[in-house]
Amino acid sequence: MATTLxxxxxxxxxxxxxxxxxSVATLIVMLLALLVFEWLIISSFIGGTALxxxxxxxxxxxxxxxxxxxxxxxxxxxxxxxLDEVKEVEYVSRQEALELFKERHKDDETISKALEExxxxxxxxxxxxxxxxxxxxxxxxxYLENDSLSEYIEKVDYRQNKVVIDRLTQIISLSKQxxxxxxxxxxxxxxxxxxxxxxxxxYSNKEEISIMRLVGASNFFIRGPYIVAxxxxxxxxxxxxxxxxxxxVLFISPHMKAFIxxxxxxxxxxxxxxLLFLYQxxxxxxxxxxxxxxxxxxxxxx
Amino acid sequence: xxxxQNVSKNYSCHEALTDINFKIAPQEFxxxxxxxxxxxxxxxxxxxxxxxPTKGRIIVGQYDVGKLRPRDLPKLRRHVGTIFQDFxxxxxxxxxxxxxxxxEVAGYPERExxxxxxxxxxxxxxxxKERNFVNELSGGERQRVAIARAMVNKPDIxxxxxxxxxxxxxxxxxxxxxxTKINELGTTVILATHNKDIVDQLNRRVMVIENGRLVKDxxxxxxxxx
Numbered sequence: 185m186a187t188t189l190x191x192x193x194x195x196x197x198x199x200x201x202x203x204x205x206x207s208v209a210t211l212i213v214m215l216l217a218l219l220v221f222e223w224l225i226i227s228s229f230i231g232g233t234a235l236x237x238x239x240x241x242x243x244x245x246x247x248x249x250x251x252x253x254x255x256x257x258x259x260x261x262x263x264x265x266x267l268d269e270v271k272e273v274e275y276v277s278r279q280e281a282l283e284l285f286k287e288r289h290k291d292d293e294t295i296s297k298a299l300e301e302x303x304x305x306x307x308x309x310x311x312x313x314x315x316x317x318x319x320x321x322x323x324x325x326x327y328l329e330n331d332s333l334s335e336y337i338e339k340v341d342y343r344q345n346k347v348v349i350d351r352l353t354q355i356i357s358l359s360k361q362x363x364x365x366x367x368x369x370x371x372x373x374x375x376x377x378x379x380x381x382x383x384x385x386x387y388s389n390k391e392e393i394s395i396m397r398l399v400g401a402s403n404f405f406i407r408g409p410y411i412v413a414x415x416x417x418x419x420x421x422x423x424x425x426x427x428x429x430x431x432x433v434l435f436i437s438p439h440m441k442a443f444i445x446x447x448x449x450x451x452x453x454x455x456x457x458x459l460l461f462l463y464q465x466x467x468x469x470x471x472x473x474x475x476x477x478x479x480x481x482x483x484x485x486x
Numbered sequence: 487x488x489x490x491q492n493v494s495k496n497y498s499c500h501e502a503l504t505d506i507n508f509k510i511a512p513q514e515f516x517x518x519x520x521x522x523x524x525x526x527x528x529x530x531x532x533x534x535x536x537x538x539p540t541k542g543r544i545i546v547g548q549y550d551v552g553k554l555r556p557r558d559l560p561k562l563r564r565h566v567g568t569i570f571q572d573f574x575x576x577x578x579x580x581x582x583x584x585x586x587x588x589x590e591v592a593g594y595p596e597r598e599x600x601x602x603x604x605x606x607x608x609x610x611x612x613x614x615k616e617r618n619f620v621n622e623l624s625g626g627e628r629q630r631v632a633i634a635r636a637m638v639n640k641p642d643i644x645x646x647x648x649x650x651x652x653x654x655x656x657x658x659x660x661x662x663x664x665x666t667k668i669n670e671l672g673t674t675v676i677l678a679t680h681n682k683d684i685v686d687q688l689n690r691r692v693m694v695i696e697n698g699r700l701v702k703d704x705x706x707x708x709x710x711x712x
Binding site for chain 1: 534536557559560561562563564568574575576577578579587588590591592593595596635
């Protein structure tokens with residue numbers, strides 16, 4: 185068995201080298217398919233991070249009447265945190281709200297003077313609520329509008345921002361669906377093109393396959409070298425794909441950060457490099473081997 | 487021993503062979519003659535399991551060819567060397583590799599292969615050409631490589647289908663002499679041809695096939711196709 189495997193490996197490497205032109209052509213197609221696959225993963229990360237960043241900007245602010253005790257507001261914060269729809273609740277006290285307001289308007293003398301003249305803090309304490317999903321804001325808003333809470337609440341800013349929140353939610357949802365469809369379509373196209381290329385490469389060897397059959401080679405012995413070639417295409421294409429992609433990612437990463445704050449593309453890429461390489465390797469070897477097996481099946485009936 | 491028992495072969499549009507019966511003893515040299523389309527190649531295809539009989543039984547050595555499972559066909563083919571008019575050599579391999587391939591598929595140990603290949607190359611007078619690729623050889627040389635490959639794992643039977651069809655008279659004589667030599671070394675040879683001169687010179691058993699029927703089978707026959 186070991187001798188047979190050694191011979192299959194040798195014939196596979198020999199065919200790969202002697203049919204260099206065909207091998208390089210197949211390899212290029214496989215490389216393109218893997219680059220499409222790899223950039224779909226990277227794009228999905230970029231898109232996901234961008235959508236998360238937008239999503240993170242959405243929240244509901246609940247402003248409390250100035251007469252309400254801080255302990256009561258903190259009670260409400262704890263209750264809100266137990267809701268399934270709520271991701272986080274941030275408490276902003278009246279004093280913090282005033283300091284933020286002053287900081288924001290420090291260059292505006294009129295506002296600063298008006299505050300001094302007023303003497304008292306006119307601002308309300310508030311809770312800033314983030315939902316797990318944008319679709320859940322309406323549920324949270326309905327909860328806040330119930331009778332037991334309305335006596336403490338001055339204002340909930342959801343209804344005013346509803347149109348913007350709904351529009352953003354729709355865009356985020358559509359973008360995710362479109363991304364998924366794009367990934368499926370492009371992956372399918374890449375697989376199909378690679379499969380056809382390998383099919384044509386094996387088609388050009390059909391005479392050789394029939395001769396091997398005549399000489400008494402078993403199906404395993406005939407298939408083996410083509411499977412070896414499929415593994416080689418996948419492995420080389422995955423390595424070259426990584427060599428091409430790494431510098432591009434490192435180059436564009438700082439530029440992406442400028443567009444989408446908080447996005448660390450290079451960090452993600454380096455952290456997940458082994459996993460990305462493994463995906464590529466499996467994808468490449470998978471297409472290579474499966475295409476070879478299907479293509480050669482036809483000629484083994486000789 | 488080869489036996490054809492009431493063998494018929496039908497294709498969808500016509501009957502290629504009808505009720506063929508013959509036996510070939512070990513170490514015989516048999517010429518199968520007939521016009522193009524008479525059914526010679528069908529007999530060859532049936533012998534190597536490339537086609538299955540529609541009716542009847544074909545025994546080649548220990549194998550009942552018509553009943554062989556596809557995965558067992560390689561075993562039969564390792565016992566039957568084949569030579570064709572168009573050589574059927576592997577173009578991407580060297581002379582040495584074409585011949586050693588037949589030994590590799592039969593499971594010969596790696597260390598024994600070089601000596602066996604060189605020995606058989608010497609027999610077909612191709613020593614020194616082992617590193618050449620097939621496209622660097624003449625037609626006669628290619629056919630000798632095909633013969634070397636057919637006989638390298640010492641098959642019981644060699645089947646040659648028009649082996650001289652693409653060769654000049656000089657190379658034709660060389661190939662037939664080689665087949666005769668192989669036969670004298672103990673291998674059964676079945677030669678399908680329509681070269682009258684070869685058959686007449688050989689003066690061996692001749693089977694004549696016409697319109698898919700075996701019309702003549704003579705111990706020391708001449709070429710006599712109507």
